[in-house]
Every structure is written in C-alpha cells, then in structure tokens.
C-alpha cells in the first residue's frame with residue numbers, strides 16, 4: 001500500500017468523520033519550519049479539514065477533540081524532548097491516533113514504536129511531499145528563519161552513501177527532477193531549496209531553466225528588492241564543472257554553498273571555489289563537518305583554507321562548522337576518535353562567541369582560532385573562561401617559551 005493510500009485509508013475508513021487535525025512540533029530549537037507538517041496541513045485543508053499547529057505541549061490543546069494527531073521529529077539527539085512530547089499527546093482525551101514522522105522517527109522507528117506504541121511513518125509521503133507548504137501555519141512564529149522564502153526540493157535523495165549522513169537511509173531513491181511550480185508561494189521573495197545533491201541530477205539544466213522561468217535568474221528583483229535562491233544543503237565539489245558552474249552563475253544565487261567535509265578534498269574544493277570566482281560568484285559559504293574521522297588539525301586547516309582563499313582572491317566565504325553526532329545517538333555527547341571532550345568544548349566556546357560562523361577576515365580568524373594548528377589546539381584545550389576572555393589566556397609563544405625553559409631545567 002502506498003503511503004498516501006495508507007493515510008487516506010486511515011483517514012477515511014478507519015477514523016470515520018476525521019475533521020480536526022492537530023500538527024505538533026516538539027519544543028526543541030529549530031531554525032527551519034517543519035516542512036512536512038506544513039505539507040500535511042495543505043493536504044488536510046484541501047480535504048476540507050480544520051487544521052491546527054502547535055509547537056510543544058499544551059494540555060488545553062491536547063484535551064480538545066482531535067481526530068488525528070501528527071508529530072514531527074528532527075535530530076536524534078532531541079530524543080528526550082521528542083519522546084516526552086509523544087507520550088504527552090498519547091494521553092489525549094479523544095484517543096485520536098498519532099502518526100510520528102520525520103528524521104528522528106525514521107532513524108529510530110523501532111525504538112519509538114516499542115516505547116510508545118504509536119505508529120511511526122518511515123521516510124516521506126511521496127505525493128504529499130509534492131504539495132505547496134502551508135506557510136500560514138507558521139507566520140506568527142518568530143523563531144523560524146526563512147519568513148520571506150518559499151521552501152522546496154527539486155530533487156530528492158542522493159547518489160552517494162556517506163556513512164555519517166541520514167539521507168541514504170531516509171531517501172534511498174534519487175529522484176532527479178521535481179517541478180517547481182507547486183512549491184512556490186507567490187507572496188515570498190526568495191527560494192530555499194533543500195536538495196541534498198542537486199548536481200547529481202542529469203536534469204540539472206532543466207532545473208535551472210525552471211528557476212529562471214520563475215524569475216530566479218541572476219539580478220532578479222521583486223520591486224526594488226533583489227531575489228535570491230539558495231541551495232541550502234550545499235553542492236558537491238566533486239561534481240562541479242564548467243558547464244554546471246555556468247548554469248549556477250545564471251541564477252540569483254546567494255550564497256553558493258559548497259560542502260568541505262574532508263581534508264582529502266582540499267584540491268577539488270579549492271578548484272571549485274576558483275571556478276565559482278571565474279563565473280562571478282564571490283559570496284560563498286560551506287559546512288565543515290568535524291568530530292567524525294577528522295582531526296583537530298585538519299578541521300583547523302579546512303577553516304584556514306577558506307580564510308586564505310578570501311584573502312588571496314577577494315572572496316567572501318563564511319564557514320559553518322557542524323559537529324558530527326552518530327545517526328542513532330540520543331544526545332550530543334559523542335566524541336570522535338581523534339578528539340577529546342575538552343577540545344570539543346573549546347570549539348563550542350569559540351563558536352559561541354562567533355555565533356556559530358567563521359567569517360572571512362584573517363585577522364579575526366587568527367585571533368579566534370589561532371595562527372596555526374598548534375596554537376589552535378592550545379586554545380581549545382584551555383579552560384572555558386580563558387577561551388571566552390582571552391586576556392586571561394597566556395599567549396601561545398609565551399606558553400611555548402615557558403615550556404622550553406621548564407624542559408631545559
């Protein structure tokens with residue numbers, strides 16, 4: 001039975017007269033709005049249902065009459081809050097069935113079903129996934145970003161199977177083209193595409209044509225305001241070539257995000273950045289995975305490569321370090337084989353001060369992360385207060401001098 005038929009079956013046969021639908025996102029911190037729930041809202045509203053959305057728990061809401069409750073989930077390290085939310089709504093007075101979906105639920109389906117007894121939907125509802133998200137659901141919620149952007153996908157899945165990534169598990173089939181039209185809200189200026197690996201699509205030229213056909217060409221404006229399209233999950237440096245960079249440069253793209261997860265990709269990554277520059281793309285950004293199989297030295301090196309590319313070529317590359325946590329981890333405490341808890345805490349301290357971003361200026365980079373790998377390791381191994389308040393931190397050169405003196409003695 002297809003997923004959509006399954007919902008219809010539940011909805012029209014098993015739960016007769018289903019009319020009041022409750023959509024819940026657990027009260028964890030989320031930058032992006034719950035796209036799956038927004039599409040379910042469209043689906044149910046089109047069926048004439050009354051749909052309500054709530055972030056978190058409320059007994060006043062729970063104890064109203066509901067016919068069906070959906071709960072979205074995100075990261076596995078949000079396990080406790082997610083599980084508490086499911087248990088909370090399981091006690092709803094109308095005994096409405098609950099369907100839990102999303103990333104965490106798909107990765108830990110058995111665990112959730114065993115502990116809570118609720119139904120977990122694995123992966124996507126393919127037909128619902130093609131619907132326009134119901135943006136009205138979240139318009140009053142300030143914590144989400146992207147209030148002026150349509151959100152969508154023009155491909156699904158990925159051709160690669162990186163072990164640290166949930167995509168191959170949750171979206172095992174690569175769909176190389178999804179039309180844009182249905183996904184756009186005419187009230188939104190920008191467009192954010194969450195494609196996992198758009199350059200893997202042999203339909204990429206068609207995707208670009210669709211974007212240009214919907215006025216996301218380079219220089220596009222809405223009134224006086226510039227429009228932007230953002231392939232938010234980054235593009236794969238290994239797949240970049242002249243042809244697709246030319247296509248990318250014809251779009252209102254900002255920034256161009258290129259993944260740089262592995263130091264072994266240094267040359268390929270730098271070549272991709274230089275090609276972007278050749279095509280006039282100077283605002284770049286990237287995700288830097290750490291705490292996986294990498295070392296503190298190569299993490300530092302990847303950050304520094306970006307800062308040096310900025311300095312040498314007049315670019316503006318912002319880096320976003322992303323700490324690796326195993327896909328089945330219930331919290332964020334995992335320590336990679338080449339890292340120590342103290343080093344990871346040290347990085348968090350630096351990133352706390354820089355709001356999670358590593359900017360393009362060498363001077364600031366040196367001050368925050370050190371002038372070289374050894375100084376970086378020295379900094380991140382210091383007590384938190386010394387990392388926050390650098391006046392308390394013995395300068396690295398002085399530290400080495402003292403070390404040498406004490407070794408001689």
Ligand code: SF4
Nearest residue numbers: 158160161162165196
């Ligand atoms: S290329 Fe990206 S999306 Fe694809 S499996 Fe690897 S990390 Fe995941």
